[in-house]
Amino acid sequence: MATHTDGLRCRLVRSREATPSGRHILGRVAFLDHPRPPVIDEGVPDMGVHLAGDGTDLVAEVWETDSPVVSGVYQDLAYAHDGEYLFCAGQVPENGSYREPVRNAYGAAFDLISKLEYPKVMRIWHFINHINHANADGLEIYRDFCLGRAEAVDRHLGPADDMPAATGIGALGGGISWYLLASRTGRVRNIENPWQVPAPSYPHRYGPRPPKFARATHFSPHGLDGAGDLFVAGTASILGHETVHAGDIEKQCDVTLGNMAKVISRENLLANGIDDGRTLKDLRFVKAYVRREQDIPVVRAKCAEAFSGTAEVVYFTVDICRSDLLVEIEGIAPRATS
Ligand code: 3EB
Helix, strand or coil, X not given: CCCCCCCCEEEEECCCCCCCCCCEEEEEEEEEXXXXXXXXXXXXXXXXXXXXXXXXXXXEEEEEECCCCEEEEECCEEEEECCCEEEXXXXXXXXXXXXXXXXXXXXXXXXXXXXXXXXXXXXXXXXXXXXXXXXXXCCEHHHHHHHHHHHHHHHHCCCCCCCCEEEEEEEXXXXXXXXXEEECCCEEEEECCCCECCHHHCCHHHXXXXXXXXXXXXXECCCCCCCCXXXXXXXXXXXXXXXXXCCCHHHHHHHHHHHHHHHHCHHHHHHCCCCCCCCHXXXXXXXXXXXXXXXXXXXXXXXXXXXXXXXXXXXEECCECCCCCCEEEEEEECCCCC
16 A cells, blocks of 8 residues: 555635646535535545625635546545545435434445545534525424434444544535545544534534534544544534623634634644644634624634634634534644655
8 A cells, every 4th residue: 555644634625726737636515605415526526515604705615635636426425535535425404304314314324434434533524505494394403403413423433432533514505515534544533622512512502412523633643643633513602601791792703712722722722632732823624604794804813813824814704503602613723744
């Protein structure tokens, strides 16, 4: 098998830029003003997520790798893999109840992961249209989604679940668009934030089944035990399990950024047995989700202060999984490479 010391890389592109020679594309997710179901386009899994409104920059997230990829379609999922990394994307069409289709979509992904042998899932994203609306049974769509996901995790991993960092956020159309990254031989360690109740332990009042994700995931390629990539989950103004500062965008930003800093801090990583540590200045590929478009300038100012000037930060106006949350932010702190 080929050795992968460097491997997976992310790029945010404004348009279809050429891939540098020697790199191969594992997957492409475009954030568009309309949904586009996943397909294999010239050998590359390609999906459009409906996140962009008027005036939003159209960007695409491209996952590249060192080795040639094999791509395909499995059930409704478009995927590619290179022997070490797997990318897989799917769209669950609009449905009066997402529980069963989400359970099935997750089931298909778990099957694919085991069939192709990429058991170490490191990051998952979900974009959910009408996330705060009621489904056909009167259950909030985010809670409906969480129900299907939890049942799939029960079935495929067992209730002693260990799920990676994720994002579960609104979209402007397209049912539920989702994608994930997994590895064959790397080491995946899921990390919690001592200031936040682990999402899988949220009390019942937030829905019949809790969200299954970790606050961050540390990924080290095989043989590179110390150095790792840190994937920070979608993070919001939640302390314990409660939303704090309802209605106050500035304070919600501060709590959100504080939560992100805490989860990636050296202190927290050491507490998780990981000899590593980062600050907000190490984050790249930041996505800031803002419920009200008029709050974007405030979020932009807070992010400009918190993150490095070289970090890519993109802003989307979408709903957030709890109706009292105004902002959610995610990012990646890649490992230092020489
Ligand atoms: C939270 O902390 C905010 O359901 O996959 C953040 C990241 C949130 C992921 C998910 C939800 C999810 O509960 C919401």
